[in-house]
Amino acid sequence: xxxxxxxxxxxxxxxxxxxxxxxxxxxxxxxxxxxxxxxxxxxxxxxxxxxxxxxxxxxxxxxxxxxxxxxxxxxxxxxxxxxxxxxxxxxxxxxxxxxxxxxxxxxxxxxxxxxxxxxxxxxxxxxxxxxxxxxxxxxxxxxxxxxxxxxx
Amino acid sequence: xxxxxxxxxxxxxxxxxxxxxxxxxxxxxxxxxxxxxxxxxxxxxxxxxxxxxxxxxxxxxxxxxxxxxxxxxxxxxxxxxxxxxxxxxxxxxxxxxxxxxxxxxxxxxxxxxxxxxxxxxxxxxxxxxxxxxxxxxxxxxx
Numbered sequence: 001x002x003x004x005x006x007x008x009x010x011x012x013x014x015x016x017x018x019x020x021x022x023x024x025x026x027x028x029x030x031x032x033x034x035x036x037x038x039x040x041x042x043x044x045x046x047x048x049x050x051x052x053x054x055x056x057x058x059x060x061x062x063x064x065x066x067x068x069x070x071x072x073x074x075x076x077x078x079x080x081x082x083x084x085x086x087x088x089x090x091x092x093x094x095x096x097x098x099x100x101x102x103x104x105x106x107x108x109x110x111x112x113x114x115x116x117x118x119x120x121x122x123x124x125x126x127x128x129x130x131x132x133x134x135x136x137x138x139x140x141x142x143x144x145x146x147x148x149x150x151x152x
Numbered sequence: 153x154x155x156x157x158x159x160x161x162x163x164x165x166x167x168x169x170x171x172x173x174x175x176x177x178x179x180x181x182x183x184x185x186x187x188x189x190x191x192x193x194x195x196x197x198x199x200x201x202x203x204x205x206x207x208x209x210x211x212x213x214x215x216x217x218x219x220x221x222x223x224x225x226x227x228x229x230x231x232x233x234x235x236x237x238x239x240x241x242x243x244x245x246x247x248x249x250x251x252x253x254x255x256x257x258x259x260x261x262x263x264x265x266x267x268x269x270x271x272x273x274x275x276x277x278x279x280x281x282x283x284x285x286x287x288x289x290x291x292x293x294x
Contacts, residue, residue: 109189129197
């Protein structure tokens with residue numbers, strides 16, 4: 001069950017009812033969408049403590065500006081067809097910044113869901129194609145005495 | 153058996169995942185997360201079935217017509233039963249429910265003893281019995 005963190009009382013009540021009903025019969029994934037909750041109130045509820053005791057995994061939805069979402073929907077209307085996220089990322093009809101923002105959204109989903117594969121799939125071995133990840137470049141050790149740009 | 157051993161046994165008995173996007177508020181990100189999950193499942197090459205039960209928006213079924221079936225399972229218990237019975241044996245089944253559907257879903261889950269069935273899935277022996285009994289399950293297209 002996906003439980004969405006939210007300030008909204010209706011959403012909190014709904015999450016609570018769902019967890020009370022299913023209890024340990026279901027696995028949960030806590031979805032944090034920073035665009036949809038502004039306070040830490042939800043994180044202070046006993047529900048969060050209950051989920052934390054069960055080591056419930058978290059998924060964070062990357063923020064996407066309304067401008068990009070509107071541009072995506074406007075392009076769909078213009079083309080008179082719906083565009084899946086994968087396709088929207090590469091649409092030249094969208095401004096480059098919008099494409100990058102949607103590409104980031106997609107990439108963050110791919111990485112996070114792969115990291116949470118044991119919660120999303122019955123068997124992570126089902127994954128046929130893994131996400132290519134960037135390796136962070138190690139910072140060069142600063143050595144002024146042997147800096148190739150400074151040695152005469 | 154220790155709690156850890158119980159959990160390990162439970163995990164090995166799981167053969168597929170039913171993922172429900174449900175919460176009684178709109179515009180909270182349910183369809184966005186479902187869309188992200190579909191993107192990853194397609195990318196990862198994992199077989200899945202997705203049902204767009206949000207008849208008002210139908211974002212998923214419009215954007216992924218070949219992967220997502222549209223079906224409003226939250227009108228009557230009969231609709232809910234039809235959906236559950238029609239779900240094929242895929243490793244992942246994703247259902248995007250509409251907002252305000254929690255009460256209906258929980259009453260349907262109670263009616264069909266879904267929590268009890270899920271608990272049975274936690275025990276390999278009970279799960280095997282459940283599987284054997286399932287052969288009478290009639291499948292109908294949504």
